[in-house]
Amino acid sequence: MAYKNKEDALAYGRKYHELNKEKRHIANREYHKAHKKEINERKRKYYADNPDKAWINKPGNKEKQLEYYKAHRKEDDAYHIKYRYKIPAKYKELMFEEQSGMCAICGKFLDKPYIDHDHKTGIVRGLLCRECNLLLGYAGDNPIILYSAINYLSNNRSII
Numbered sequence: 001m002a003y004k005n006k007e008d009a010l011a012y013g014r015k016y017h018e019l020n021k022e023k024r025h026i027a028n029r030e031y032h033k034a035h036k037k038e039i040n041e042r043k044r045k046y047y048a049d050n051p052d053k054a055w056i057n058k059p060g061n062k063e064k065q066l067e068y069y070k071a072h073r074k075e076d077d078a079y080h081i082k083y084r085y086k087i088p089a090k091y092k093e094l095m096f097e098e099q100s101g102m103c104a105i106c107g108k109f110l111d112k113p114y115i116d117h118d119h120k121t122g123i124v125r126g127l128l129c130r131e132c133n134l135l136l137g138y139a140g141d142n143p144i145i146l147y148s149a150i151n152y153l154s155n156n157r158s159i160i
Contacts, residue, residue: 085115085124095127105132 003009017024032039047054055061069076078089092115101110104126113127119141128136139145 081115085117086122087124091124092127095124099127103127103129103132105129105135 003012051057056065074089081087081089081092092113096110096113099110102108103110104116105128108129110127110129112130114130114133116125116128116133116136117123118125136146139149
């Protein structure tokens with residue numbers, strides 16, 4: 001398409017981009033998904049060669065990043081909960097109240113509640129403390145391993 005002047009060409013480009021925003025977004029996501037390794041390697045090389053260009057290395061930006069995270073922590077947590085566990089953030093608050101702020105396994109008060117979920121189905125089971133969440137994770141959510149651990153602790157009080 002021939003244009004009489006540069007302004008017409010730019011106006012057409014802007015209009016096209018506006019009308020095809022979703023189509024372009026999908027194409028970009030597919031491209032990035034297919035070329036993730038090359039893109040990340042190119043970025044790593046660029047920032048290794050040009051450390052002054054990295055946003056985080058510019059004076060004051062580390063402090064800005066920390067301030068941002070502190071100011072937006074609740075929003076970030078809500079986003080994480082919604083997309084990882086497929087539940088609204090309010091559901092975590094309701095579970096916390098329902099469990100009286102206590103871990104569902106050991107009963108300790110939850111300073112920082114961890115959402116426990118079934119890794120196969122994705123279904124949220126409750127809130128746990130860090131230690132109990134790790135316990136289930138290391139056992140692979142396998143009740144047989146956990147029963148074996150209970151049996152071991154019950155039957156082996158001391159070696160000496």
